Amino acid sequence: MPESQEKNDVVIVGAGPVGLLLAVCLARWGYKIKNVDNREVPTLTGRADGIQPRSLHLLRNMGLKRQIMAHEPAKVYEVAFWDPLSGGKGIQRTGNWASCPKFIDARYPFTTLLHQGLIERVFIDDLHKNGADVQRPWTITGFKNDGQDKTYPVEVNLKHVQTDEKETVRTKYLFSGEGARSFIRDQVGVKILHKDPISHVWGVMDGVVRTDFPDVKMKCTIHSDHGSIMIIPRENDMVRLYIQIASSTDKDFNPRKQATLDEVQASAKKILEPYYIEWDRVEWYSVYPIGQGIAEKYTTDHRVFMGGDCCHTHSPKAGQGMNTAFHDALNLAWKIHHVEAGFANRSILQTYEAERKLIAEDLLIFDAKYAALFSQRKPSAGEVGAAAESKEGEVNEFVEIFKSSAEFTSGYGIAYGSNEFNWSPDHSAQSHLFNPQGNVLRTGRIMPPANVTRVVDANEVQLEQEIPLNGSFRIFLFAGVPSTTQRAVADFAANLQKKWSFYLTFQRKDIASVSYHEQHNPHSHFFTICTTFAAPRAQLEITSLLPPILARYSNHVYADDVWDPRVPDAKAAAHAKMGLDAERGGVVVVRPDGHVACVVSLVEGSETVDALNEYFEAFVAKGIGKSSMQAQL
């Protein structure tokens, strides 16, 4: 191993959504990343385009939503269902459903449609701001976790795609974001399991069309006597059409079946009758077979990881591919960060596969149902329309699945099971303060949104967005009514400062030189603290209400005084949405990725901080909390 070998924290192969989001997070948090991609430029045409509500929320948390929206993407609020009219008279609309129904408490209740290449460029611009870039066109030719360097155990061989230029580098981690055809996955011998035996051949076409079909600017699923089509509006007057060319349920199924552009357009015209459709131009056209698959493992050694399409493939119908990729990357990013920053035990890396593979399995189950229904040709035309109109309620199975799956497809249904991060009664932390009475938050799920007023500048803000994606645990102190909780808040601050608390254990080494203007991490990169009182802003004087260590986060002190239509009668809407008592408050710990970690009562004495110490003790790399203290004594 030559001493001169370049050393990286993470080598990321592939600069699609999963690789780029991982690269962006790690570059922002100060890691040295090397992101290679075998394409000369970012995606020019085709591929993914759907950003689901939760993903947009995440991009906002990364400060990237504005850049996405600058491209004026299409926003899908509703999905229209079209079915055959009886007597071969064409098609009719049989229903409309919100793509993100009101029962989901989403900040952005719509799907954002934008070309994947534009999304990639937003990430790449962000990499540039952090001194990183994508190395193109380069590919991986080999790697081994040989452990010859304890810190950088993995050797990676890279090669320029067109020339003979080669590099051999060392890295702490190697990540495959290569997509469905992954060299890394093949090398480590991880198999793809095919869940659903049915596969399909799809034609997909992006273009600018003229049509009198009235729902061309909405997402539509259209069944006709001549086949099925899905319409997805896009930026710049573009429309994406998905047409099913063949299905393994067909008698003469051929997974290599092809169709020319003309054939697919002719088919679309036939399906859309009595409406017309003409193409001004076609930007991209492709026919490809899709089968469902899931990688049996996401890693074999917790040094070489995989994510995104490399681990799960499915139909493009529900627009989940890129979104699942984002969350794979996010999940891994903060866990690598917490290990490498010395916060957490290396064993937390096991939760990456455990958490994300389950989501992929859910996705495949959903997708199989959805895709099968989509490709199903109705036995008799008009049947569905008649059913939809019946007074007995909606009997269309397709619509039913769509509705019941809205939470899942929006991204707000992601629920990680209980483990060291997601508290449950099985967790090692056993304080009776966990999961206080009235609590409605479910650990492992996204913290709900809530508007509050920031005390220092009276700005109405989105509480869940106030801490940017900084890799830190988010400690939301809901401090109830100041006169009631005065003592509990003082005790909370005092106990944070005790020797074995997580607070002192993970204090920044450079704490003496931290800028006056640092607001998110003045004390530690392990956590950020927000305090929210159930009182009007004008009554809140930060320095008189909060002990110095909490007052230090002066930009993160809020008044829970904004009315919320979801809890119209609540005195303090944010407290109410968390299921916390407006008088006595409580503490909500949220993982760096926005998922709820645990909820603890806020009480006088040491118990609240004790509970947090206990919670963190389950996975942190240093001894904290009571047991450590006792071991010491």
Add this chain to the structure above:
Amino acid sequence: MPESQEKNDVVIVGAGPVGLLLAVCLARWGYKIKNVDNREVPTLTGRADGIQPRSLHLLRNMGLKRQIMAHEPAKVYEVAFWDPLSGGKGIQRTGNWASCPKFIDARYPFTTLLHQGLIERVFIDDLHKNGADVQRPWTITGFKNDGQDKTYPVEVNLKHVQTDEKETVRTKYLFSGEGARSFIRDQVGVKILHKDPISHVWGVMDGVVRTDFPDVKMKCTIHSDHGSIMIIPRENDMVRLYIQIASSTDKDFNPRKQATLDEVQASAKKILEPYYIEWDRVEWYSVYPIGQGIAEKYTTDHRVFMGGDCCHTHSPKAGQGMNTAFHDALNLAWKIHHVEAGFANRSILQTYEAERKLIAEDLLIFDAKYAALFSQRKPSAGEVGAAAESKEGEVNEFVEIFKSSAEFTSGYGIAYGSNEFNWSPDHSAQSHLFNPQGNVLRTGRIMPPANVTRVVDANEVQLEQEIPLNGSFRIFLFAGVPSTTQRAVADFAANLQKKWSFYLTFQRKDIASVSYHEQHNPHSHFFTICTTFAAPRAQLEITSLLPPILARYSNHVYADDVWDPRVPDAKAAAHAKMGLDAERGGVVVVRPDGHVACVVSLVEGSETVDALNEYFEAFVAKGIGKSSMQAQL
């Protein structure tokens, strides 16, 4: 006059806010502009920084809000008032008021604070997109409206600031956006009238501070026993402080009085006691005398115009300078456009001075009161605090003026008087359909905001923002309940297509080749039409409800089905906010700058279109409407 002389539509001198906004509008609408500025680069430090609510609304309408917000400006929601404590014990907060109170129906109820240079760059980037730029450092050395070329009557002499390079160009219009010291204004002999005899010397300082003063991230006006200060938060942890150095009401007033940075900082420290303040760095510091002044004319020949600081100067306290400049430019831009496009009579240019000078006069009256109060030293400390706490209500004159002026300072108080554009009973259009019963809109004022659902894509949108700043009149057809208005809507469309209607008269010459995807101006650049039904979106089928000429604006058809907290009981909130009957609707014509032009009943027969023809006939350049038809017969 050499044939080879460069010919421009508009030569704009000065690339500050007024010059740039004018340049941006005209460049977008296809005019050839030449914008020169005697500075080598855009503003680097200091100058204006406050974007008022209505101005941000305008920037949104121009599609520039996102670029402004990308700089993460400070947002001021509240103004805090601080006054002396009795016994020389320093200062205390005596009140907080919303900077844009709830009684103002503003989309963005806050002031946006961003350095002028960053705002200028947003405009300059937009110029680049339209193939225009600012020519620097160039200045004007002479001009004459010699009429030697009928189309380009004005000759302008320009010179490079540092070299001997010179240009002589011809132009249709010359505009001075030079600021308070205007060569053009001097040359045409327009005097500045000094309204308020009192003048002040101000110190202004931009910097990054450390302080325990709790309201440093809010706008504050602070009176102390040691002087007065105003605090304005800015982007990037910056704070602007205004400190009054001297006033002409002082015994020994010297308008050239100076103060060093150290003196002003020492003074600020004294004023803020018992709080501390320290500077990390000072970005900009200046001391300058401010007197109130207003130009007696904004033009002498309707070819050479002036606007912005060239026409009005006043104290910086209420953050109105740049905003007044924006609206000067906007007002002139669309009027020049309508004359040059052949839509309107040249005489409409007279309304520029008539409308804008009145606003400047209002501003100066407001400013005099506000500035005088601000500089007033309280006779006895603590008096104000006691008064503010009294049960009898607020007696602090400063606060009173502030509150009563909020509508004005927010920009939503701008009210243009009646003239050919702003219908009143004195208007030449005398149809009995004008100003229908129940109408609450006031002509000459901004159309109120209203959320509606766009039919084609189910997006919830801001109706008043749906037509971008395209220079066109905005015809909002509120079409009530479809079953009720079916005939009236059909008649409206039929009468638009009659020979002498404004609709046919101003039809695009290139109408046969207009793109299928053109949505704002498919028929004419004189107007854009939006249709809003008082019905749920799902019930609206555009092609069956609207005749083809209205259905052509398919992206501009809306459902008035969004609940609005300001009219909680309304069946159709947008109709209600306009004061229109939810059943029968009405037509609201809005000027290209967003101010209400006229409101007309929607009735069966020809009368609605007749009334619009009558209205437009008052200022258009071609014969339209009944009288033209009769003249022809």
